Amino acid sequence: MRFTRRGAIAAVAIPALAAVTVLTACAPGGSTGGTSGEAGDTLTLGMTADLPGLSVLIQPSYQGWFADAVWDSLLICDEFGKPSPQLATEWEYNDDQSAATLTLREGVKFSDGSEFDAADVEAALTAAGEVNDRFADLTFESPDPQTITITWPQPIPTMDVILCEPNISSSEAYESANLDTTVVGSGPYLYDADASTQGSNYVLKKNPDYWDSDTYPFENLELKVFTDNTAGLNALKTGQIDGILADASTVEEAKSSGKEVVTLRGVTTRLLITDHNGEKIPALGDVRVRQAMNMVFDRDAIAEDLYRGYADPAYQIFREGSTAYLEDLTEDPYPYDVEAAKALMEEAGYADGFALQIPFFEGQGHDLLFPYVTEQLGQLNITVEQVNLTGPDAYTELLSGTYPVPLWQLGNYGESLQDIKDYILTDGIWNVSHQADPTIDALWQTILTGTDEEKVAAQQEINQYVIDQAWFVPMAYPDGFYAYSPDISIPTMSDFAALHPLLRDFQQN
Known part of the structure; x- marks a missing residue:
């Protein structure tokens, strides 16, 4: 299957309910966390889930500090998706944004001793194309080792963001049989396997x-995997670690213990009903069933009770202020009404309901949300079976299409075109059933070829269409919180998905 670094784990997935989730820390001022070195020289970051592996091709951007440390990308994007130089120092696009010509940074060496040039870019993007449709079927032209033109088979409206995605290893690494075990990068840190x-x-x-x-001011970086929420919060409070992604249940405790807190609003909690045609579960092919599934969720109660008031009810999946966001959608298009929902199910011929498997991940803040979803869908006789996914293949299985209705807290980007690509287009990473829709395809063509006004209108029409067709069950826009010790500094929050600080955001005081 194909997935993206950002969209798969990226884009995506901020825990926001009962569990403490991401633990971040450094060891300044005598902190006991971290590796060897002088006080203040070690930054220790916690992760709520293990890396899916060491391969450059499967690194998540959510808690993706390992990738940030080891590999560079062609460009780096800021919180608005605007690019700056990294391995490419200059770049320009052709008129329809189907090709990018890059001038590559000179003097860069990989940890295997090889020098970075255009051959490495071609090898990296070719390998990425094997797992990520965004880089499939590319062609390359390199008039010299420090210049490369990359051409896609179709226009790429989000070219800036696309060029910020892939991590670049050496061409020799991609050719070896050790890509899953040997880490070769040109980034600010070198992996110490021993x-x-x-x-x-x-x-x-x-x-x-x-x-x-x-x-990157810290001499050493250590990433620790935390699975116990209580231990993580206690570690923050006792100064063993210096940062944590808090949630509605822990933010006040973090504040009361003297930690700094910043608020993040980068996700929409949702069910994704991707089997629009009913190919796997016939009932889901009926829009009335999908609408009924929306009507059994009390969005106001979710925001107030499950998120303890640290959320707003969500009636659409897009971020407020983005192009696709519908400003005039001020009331719930599917008001909470269980009896009306049952009537829709009966009208559609599914009063007896059906079985639905939904994946569950530890450490993703679903501890309160999942039982609520199970209970509410149960009122429609939809029997939810919780499928626990663990291990290095868990995310691959989640996105494989085996489970056509994922429950997740996914990123809503500042650039709504990225949301459309990830969640709505046929090949979208989170549109896990990958079923084509002619209306969406036609509107996307307008985005590719229309005037600026037509492109804006098409994005908003896509939003209205997926609301009318009930492709999603949006529930809440939860607040995320990053709590950290005043012994460190986080002067910027550069993550395009607004999920957490990036590695380059952590600074010494």
Whole structure:
């Protein structure tokens, strides 16, 4: 199957309910966390889930500090999706944005000793195309080792964001049989396999030859996997770690213990009903069933009770202020009404309901949400079977299409075109059933070829269409919180998905 670094784990998935989720820390001022080195030289970041593996091709962007540390990308995007140089120092696009010509940074070396050039870009994007449709069927032209033109088979309206996605390893690494076990990068840190234990902690040392060393002030980086929520919060409170992604149940405790807190609003909690044609579950092919599934959720109660008031009810999946967002949608298009929902189910011929498997992940904040979803769908005689996914293949299984109705807290980007690509288009990573829809296809063509006004209108029409067709059950826009010790500094929050600080955001005081 194909997935993207950002969309698969990226885009995506901020825990926001009962569980403490992401733990981040550094060891300044005598903190006991971290690896060897002087006080203040070690940054220790916690992760609520293990890495899916060491391969450059499967790294998540959510808690993706390992990838940020080890590999560079062609460009880096800011919180608005606007690019800056990384491995590419200059870039330009052709008129329809189907091709990008890049001038590559000189003097960059990989940890295997090889020098970075256009051959590495071609190898990296070719390998990415095997797992990610966004990079499939590319062609390349390199008049010299430091220049490359990359051409897609179709226009790419989100070219800036696309070029910020892929991690770049050396061409020799892609050709070897050790891509899953040997980490080769050009990033600010070098992976220390001997000092690391997969599944527990990952140790990295600063790359002495990195071109942008000042952006990453810590000499050592350690990533620790945390699965126990109580232990993580206690570690923050006692100064063993210095940062944590808090939620509605823990943010006040974090504040009361003297931690700094910033608020993030980067996700929409939702069910994704991707089997629009009823190919796997026939009932889901009836819009009345999908509408009924929307009507059994009390969005106001979800925001107030499950999220303890740290959320707003969501009637659409897009972020407020983005192009696709419908400003005039101020009332719930599917008001909470269980009896009306039951009537729709009976009208559709599914009064007896059906069985529905929904995946469940530990550490994703679903502890309160999942039972509520199970209870509410049960009122329509929809029997939810919780399928626990664990291990390195869990995300691959989640996105495989085996489970056509994922429950997740997915990113709503500042650039709504990215939401459309990830969640709505046929090949969207989270549109896991990948069923074509002629209305969506036609509107996307308008986005590709229309005037600026037509493109804006088409995005909003797509939003209205998926609301009318009930492709999603949006529930809430939850607040996310990053709590951290005043012993460190986070002067910027650069994540395009607004989920957490990126590695380059952590600074020494």
